[in-house]
Amino acid sequence: HSNLERVVSEYNDTSKVIQPDTLYRLFERQALETPENVAIEFKDRGITYQELRVMSNRIARYLEMNGVQTNDFVGVIVNREIETIANILAILKTGAAYIPINPDFPKERQTYILQDGECKISLTPELAKSIISTYEESKSDSKASPDQIAYAIYTSGSTGKPKGVVITHQAVTNTIIDINSKFKVNARDRFIGLSSMSFDLSIYDIFGAFSVGATLVMIEDQRDVKTIYHIVKEKGITVWNSVPMIMEMLVNYMDEEEKKPSIEAIDYDELPDLRLVLLSGDWIPVTLPERIQDHFVDSKVISLGGATEASIWSIYYPINQVKKEWASIPYGYPLANQTYYVLDYNSELCPVGVKGELYIGGKGVAEGYLNAKEKTEASFIEHPSYGRLYKTGDVGVFTQEGYIEFQGRKDHQIKIRGYRVELGEIESVILEHRKVKNVTVINRKDKRNQDVLCAYVVGNQSLDINELKTFIGSQVPIYMVPTYIVQIE
Structure with missing residues (x-):
């Protein structure tokens, strides 16, 4: 038993000095350092860090005038527009937290989320456009501090109503800064923004890029594989972050395209600018990494996992080669300042090779669910040895090889x-x-x-x-x- 304890504690020895920060400051620092870098490209528009900062400052002024204060919640209707990102930045600057609302959701669900989250006010891209053209910039410094709430994201709830996951700035910046340092993300990188901004993968797209002065190239429709293909190719995308299915769609499309007799001789060797492929949120087909590398020769494919309840991701596995005998891609190793446990029904460690439920600990764990004490108490526990843990409902096993393997869900x-x-x-x-x-x-x-x-x-x-x-x-x-x-x- 003590041997098991030792192995697991070594596995979870992830401490790394990452200064607590806020999402807004990650952006602001960079905007002051590289004002002329392009922050966002969308369709035919490109805007610099300086321009984006001015836009968000004007919206921040509007929020101040409308009584929004630190620790308030503000709804954001997250259409795919540059102004949506300006809205998010403005809310974070005032020290309020944002609640993203997918415009494609039924009106009833949108209203429920705004009411449940007690949103003081809600912003849309149209409103932002009119604010930007009429308001002065806010002159005040950012009111956000690392221990305040950055956002609440609503996910499906088993009882018929979605529930809001509450995440602080320091929890989410810990993940972002760690990923960027692990994979040397820098100002020359170009991110493709595929995920909906109501989905927490988008938070890495936005702030992973903004914290290093990189460019975020937003995609209008993540199902439009032809456009995605052309953007990856023509805009020199270097960082890709999505659920596996969208990448699978792209390589399927590329396989088909490259079979066609081409009118213009396309040199497919010109394509590989893509250097980093982050896949998470679902099973990665075991054949996919190799198919990606067939097209993007120099790319590193990384499997990531975790939960919205623990700040985007908590576990990772760089897929260098897929072994013949693998039934699935390993779930991997915890990220910096995060921990992963396989526990039994007594909340004790499962022996190596024995299935149990996965729990996440460390700096990324959410504050809980918004205005839902019982749901919070059911999913977040205080463990006598491992501190505060999120009970994921996922099943996994700690393997002989020294990493965790994911084995699905224990519920519906x-x-x-x-x-x-x-x-x-x-x-x-x-x-x-x-x-x-x-x-x-x-x-x-x-x-x-x-x-x-x-x-x-x-x-x-x-x-x-x-x-x-x-x-x-x-x-x-x-x-x-x-x-x-x-x-x-």
């Missing part, structure tokens, strides 16, 4: 397109329909081995499946609407 939560989906949430929405008596939702694999949702419904004779689909779509995001709805006796 799954990932669809990288988004967290609680089957219970979908079921409770369907049960609200007056013609539905009973329902069960399960996930199955389609031909491409992707998860799809199937709902089996017991209802009145007059229940119309299309009408039910529309009803579900008015309550939950599109990725939570079951692909198949089957009426059963």
